[in-house]
Every structure is written in C-alpha cells, then in structure tokens.
Amino acid sequence: MNSGELKLKLNELTALPFECEWVEFKINNSEPNTIGEYISALSNAACLHNKPAAYVVWGVENETHKIIGTNFKPKSTKIGNEELENWLATQLDPRIDFEIFEFSYDKFKIVMFKIGATYNRPVRFKGTAYIRVGSYKKKLDAHPGKAREIWGKRVELSFEREIALSDIDENEALKLLDYPSYFSLLSLNLPDNKEAILDKLKEEKLLIRKHNRVSITNLGAILFAKSLDFFDNLSRKAVRVIIYKGKDKLETIKEQRFGKGYAVGFGELIDYINDQLPSSEVIGKSFRQEVKAYPEIAIRELVANALIHQDFSISGSGPMVEIFSDRIEISNPGKPLIDPLRFIDHMPRSRNEKLASFMRRINICEERGSGIDKVVDSVESNQLPAPAFIEEDTYFRATLYAHKTLRQMKKDDKIRACYQHCCLKYVSSDLMTNQTLRDRFGIEEENYSTASRIIGDAIKADLIKPHDPDNRSKRHAKYVPIWA
Numbered sequence: 001m002n003s004g005e006l007k008l009k010l011n012e013l014t015a016l017p018f019e020c021e022w023v024e025f026k027i028n029n030s031e032p033n034t035i036g037e038y039i040s041a042l043s044n045a046a047c048l049h050n051k052p053a054a055y056v057v058w059g060v061e062n063e064t065h066k067i068i069g070t071n072f073k074p075k076s077t078k079i080g081n082e083e084l085e086n087w088l089a090t091q092l093d094p095r096i097d098f099e100i101f102e103f104s105y106d107k108f109k110i111v112m113f114k115i116g117a118t119y120n121r122p123v124r125f126k127g128t129a130y131i132r133v134g135s136y137k138k139k140l141d142a143h144p145g146k147a148r149e150i151w152g153k154r155v156e157l158s159f160e161r162e163i164a165l166s167d168i169d170e171n172e173a174l175k176l177l178d179y180p181s182y183f184s185l186l187s188l189n190l191p192d193n194k195e196a197i198l199d200k201l202k203e204e205k206l207l208i209r210k211h212n213r214v215s216i217t218n219l220g221a222i223l224f225a226k227s228l229d230f231f232d233n234l235s236r237k238a239v240r241v242i243i244y245k246g247k248d249k250l251e252t253i254k255e256q257r258f259g260k261g262y263a264v265g266f267g268e269l270i271d272y273i274n275d276q277l278p279s280s281e282v283i284g285k286s287f288r289q290e291v292k293a294y295p296e297i298a299i300r301e302l303v304a305n306a307l308i309h310q311d312f313s314i315s316g317s318g319p320m321v322e323i324f325s326d327r328i329e330i331s332n333p334g335k336p337l338i339d340p341l342r343f344i345d346h347m348p349r350s351r352n353e354k355l356a357s358f359m360r361r362i363n364i365c366e367e368r369g370s371g372i373d374k375v376v377d378s379v380e381s382n383q384l385p386a387p388a389f390i391e392e393d394t395y396f397r398a399t400l401y402a403h404k405t406l407r408q409m410k411k412d413d414k415i416r417a418c419y420q421h422c423c424l425k426y427v428s429s430d431l432m433t434n435q436t437l438r439d440r441f442g443i444e445e446e447n448y449s450t451a452s453r454i455i456g457d458a459i460k461a462d463l464i465k466p467h468d469p470d471n472r473s474k475r476h477a478k479y480v481p482i483w484a
Helices: 003-014 032-048 084-091 144-151 170-176 179-185 194-203 218-224 262-276 296-308 353-361 371-381 411-427 434-441 445-460
Strands: 023-026 053-058 098-105 108-116 128-133 136-139 163-169 207-210 213-217 239-244 252-258 279-283 288-292 320-323 327-333 388-391 395-401 464-466 478-481
Touching: 003 053, 003 098, 003 108, 023 032, 032 053, 032 084, 032 108, 032 128, 032 136, 032 144, 084 098, 128 144, 163 170, 163 218, 170 194, 170 213, 179 194, 179 218, 179 262, 194 207, 213 218, 218 262, 218 353, 239 262, 252 262, 262 296, 262 320, 262 353, 296 327, 296 353, 296 371, 296 395, 371 411, 411 434, 411 445, 411 464, 411 478, 434 445, 445 464
Parallel strands: 023 053, 239 320
Antiparallel strands: 053 108, 098 108, 128 136, 163 213, 207 213, 239 252, 279 288, 320 327, 327 395, 388 395, 464 478
C-alpha cells in the first residue's frame, strides 16, 4: 500500500466504533513475543470473521481511537542478529503472509501490521495458537469450538493470489520464470537491471518481495513458468494433447504434454494443435489454398477459455485437447459459472479474473464477451456442425465437429445450430429468418420447407420463439431465442 492508501486504511480502522476481534490498537508495546501472539490471534480471528486481513496499529489509543503516534520502529528492531520481521515469520506455523508499514499521519509516526487471514488451519506462534475473544487475546485450546470452525473454514482467496513457491532467492525466482517474454508480450522494453525487472513483476502481482527473498504467486507461475514441473501444485495443470485413431479412444496415436506457463507456451500449443488437424487443398483460378478442417479462431478461443475458466481447486487434472477423426474435444476441470445455453449473450464470468484479464491484454483471447460469438460465427461461415458445450459434474467440454452435410447431421445437431444461429443474430441486433437459416446451412431457396422444419423442431425444444406470434407466414417470420 502506498502512503495515500495507508492513510485511508488508518481512517477506516479508527472510525470503527470499538476495537474488534480482527483489529488491535497499541501505542508503544513492542515486545516481540507479544507481537507474535497477536499475529496468531488476529490471523485466526480474520478467518472466523471472513476478513481477508487483520491489522495491528501502533500510535492509536485503544479506548478513544485517537491518533497520538508511536516510537516503535519495527524495521530497525532485531532479535539477536535477526530482523524482527524475519524472526516473527520463522516462529509462525503456517507461515502466513504479513506486511509491516511505517508511515506518517500528519505529524504522527504510525506503524501498521497487515496480517493475512489463515484458512483450513489455525496459525500457531512458537507452537501455540491464539484467538481473539472480544478485545482479549486467549489461547485457542481453551475455545475448541472456534478451533473446529477454523479447521473447517476456508477464506475465499483467489487462485491467482495464492503462493506457488515461497521464500526463494531473487536470482532463483528469475531462473524459474520466463520474464523476458512478459516484457515482449506487452511490448515493453526489457530493463537492464534486476531491481527494475523484479519491481515490474511485483507490480503485476506475479511475485511478492520481502527484503531479498521472493515468493512466486500462482498467477506468475501459471503464466510465465519455464516449466510448471518446478511448482508441485501446478504441475498437473499442464495442457495435454491426445490424438486418437478413429472416432473413439480405443487406440492412441500420440500424446503431447505442454508444461510451459500459459502465456509463454500458448503460441506453441496452438501451432501444434493446428498441425495435427486435417486440411484440404482448394484449387482456385490462379492458386492453390490449404483449408483447415476447423477454423483457427475457434480452436484458439476454446483452448484459451479452457485455460482461463478452469477450476484450479480441482486437483489431479488439467486442460486437455483430444483430437478424433471426426471432432476435437477441449475440456477443463470445473463447471462453468453460467448456463452453457447463455454463452453467446452473457458476459463471461471467470473464477480467475486476473488470469483472464492478462490473457486478454496479450491478445491470447478475444475481448470480454465476444469470444464464443466468434467461435459460432466462424463455424457458421465454414458451414460446420454447431459446436457443443457440455457441462458435467466436475468438468466442462467444448466440441468442434468436422464437416457434415445437412443430411448427415442428426436432429439434435440441426436444432443446436438453429438455436446458436438465432442467438448470434439476436446479439448482433438482427433476427433469424428462414432465409438466414438457409444461408447458414447452405439450403437452396426452393427447399425453404427444410429450414422451416428445423425451426419448428427448435421451437418444440423450447429454445427459440417467434418474434411476432401473430405472424402466420412461416417463410417471412422472424425468431428470437426463448430467453429474449
């Protein structure tokens, strides 16, 4: 936090009507063991009260909340030859994140400790866990109900903010991350010194710095790891591409694993997938052109979605691309946060918004809300069967199908294509008609009754409806999605 943010936070804390279980005010009491006990108590209390952080503030009267300043100087305080901050960290189990700020408020010197909430496990100081009961610090063992609640409770922290690898040397951190790619992907000049590089990566929340030690966040590792195998909790999140012989999984031709961070390895991943897909050569009047079986923009967007929207809390599995002779399936752990039937019209929701935002910044995926639209539009332009979006209990799968004639498509394929076409028209401020659906399927005008049957089936499936129910002309009727 900068000076302005610290002053705002101090105003917020002193405005509280009384000292609560996740805030402690002090003046000059700086005994190291007492501080450690308060860190334990406040971190545990923040967990119980669903607060992301707790605070100890020196320089504020406990009763009146009047700001009077302090002579405590934690940055220069040592326990033996060890700095106070490092000593405190070594006495805590688990090693929660806490930050120390020294700043001035008007003419008064203030010290603020920001203490991260624990989750799933009480914080102990020198082997003993503490808790706040009202404004008093107590041993947690005397309050077994609160202890049970902490063990069973998880403070909702985003995946990106959690730590992938903690407390390593600065040079080691830079060896693990492909930091030149960060600057290249954002069209930034690569700084000529380590300090500036680390400061920029810290600004992006890719790592956390304390003194000369570094902790790499999940966001930093999942985007820029030279190899995800360096990070135990993320190694299973590497993308697997499996190519099968035929239409089932009975015989595998080959399997490839992509273990780089998603930002640095995405281009290589997409190139590999496209190289495995069949293509045909179209001979024009003056040149030959190779046409891929699937639109590249559809592959790119669906793979990006699988990376971005996966549920990282589901361990043991990661994104997967499976290529069959008649389709390509792209899956990821976790159910989508919105109904797949509303993918085209809804703004996307992501569990991993910082990851999604960064992937958009480097043009790996489309602007917010336009990606699935472009997938469906590219499929329609190539007159391919409509993609299928399948939600299961623990994963989500998107399927692109190879070319089929209208006669080869099943009834469900036609209904799904009709619905997606109707949605795409609606979000483009247009309406579906018999003619637009004929254009989508390549149906000749004299066979308009074929399109009418497909529209009728989609209406019976409760997916679309007439825009004007009183219009009796099916040939010139207009249609909207059922939710419109």
